[in-house]
Amino acid sequence: MARNEEKAQSMLNRFITMKAEEKKKPKERRPYLASECRDLAEADKWRQQIMREIGRKVAEIQNEGLGEHRLRDLNDEINKLIREKTHWERRIIELGGPNYTRHSAKMTDLDGNIVDVPNPGGRGPGYRYFGAAKKLPGVKELFEKPPELRKRRTRYDIYKRIDASYYGYRDDEDGILEKLEGPAETKMRAAVVEEWMEMEKIKAEARRAVKSGAVAEVGAVSKILFEEEEDVVEEERRIEREKEVTEKEKEFVAHVPLPDEEEIKRRVLEKKKQEMLNKYTSSELLEELTEAKTLLNIQQ
Template sequence: MLFRFREQQAAEMGIIDRSRERRPRDIRSVKTVADCERWRGQVLREISKKITRIHEPALSESLIRDLNDEINKLMREKHVWELQLRDLGGPNYIRFGGSSNNVGSDKDVMTSTRGYKYFGRARDLPGVKELFEAQAKQRSAASHETKKEPALPQNLPASYYALEDEDADMLSQEQVAEQDLDTHTADPWGPSQLPYSATADFSFEPLPELHHLPTPSEVEKYLVERRRQKLEQLYIG
């Protein structure tokens, strides 16, 4: 008591500035790394004390809720101090998750999807366990949906798999189109220039000596044309 009285007298006489002992509400107004470190440390100590208290078995549910709210507010304030420290060129606690002065272990903290944390006995409050059980079910269902393969369509008609007879009108249109293609496409080889039968099985045989060897593009074009003719004979007759 005497110390507080002397401190108050000194403040009234202007010997000490009591305003410097109160944590600033406007964190952005603090412009030195040392002051930011000091106030951040004070916030950490308050968080630690409240986390210790929230484990006490004699607390009522209302006190537990109030304490948990206060801890969450202090956690947000700590984060703002760390932002200011980073902007002033001080230690970047955010990059390392505040691990150097972290409060509470992962086992003691439960975090909701909105970022609100539950400490100590707040995890056992009515409705909290149900909340996290529902969130776990949602995450499990979402994970199952992403891994589930898409179901194949059922009871599709035979036409979907091209098992029915082809439509006569469609065939006639294809024949007209192929005839037009034949009139504009010439066989680059001639019947007398074929070195081997186009319908024979592919096998490696020595080519006869020719004055002109076809280029790969000409060979490919020829094979495509012969394949088209073979399919036409097979399906159209």
């Protein structure tokens, strides 16, 4: 029995294949510009064809073993087909067809999160990466989120969060502090009252002992008397210090008459006059001036 390859090369099979191809319509070519299409059905047909091509190339680009150059070429071809699909979708809207761009797929990163694609042109989608092209050198960094910079808090931000709770003014609002402070306050108040009553009792005993002439030097009475004695001694020392300061101030005695303010001003003026004369007059003129003062009996 002949093999399948030999059957396909037989005269009959080639004749049948040739007749089948003659009956087929000539293969239509997609228009270069979407604006050349005038039929809505044809525009939708060309869009479906582009979608199938995009699907085949997206399935092919998933293979990481194709190499960097082939992956980049495939990614460029896919982006070109996507732009062409956008033109056809816009043309379909112009011919009165449905709006396919409303439900178009979004671009995602390696984790599946939707990301915005920058498009400086402002028309149609931006450049996208598919499959293994996302892991190419220089492309993976585009999908990584930059680390968040920790903003340093200013002094204003620090003080803005400070309220009454920071200073402890609201510690008693939870009810815990009141339960702890109540018994402690009662205990401290009782201790202070007891101490005051004891002191009053001791002072009364001391007064009675002083009036009767007895000497009260035992127990807590001696403590009270000693404290009062200390206060008296301290007061006497303070008075003595003040007296010493007063006596020292009075010790200074001037044994020579001191010039008053007018005399000091006069002497300063004479000294300045003498300095001016020495500066602007000669020695001969000074001698003549002195002689003249002597003859006229002028003291100044």
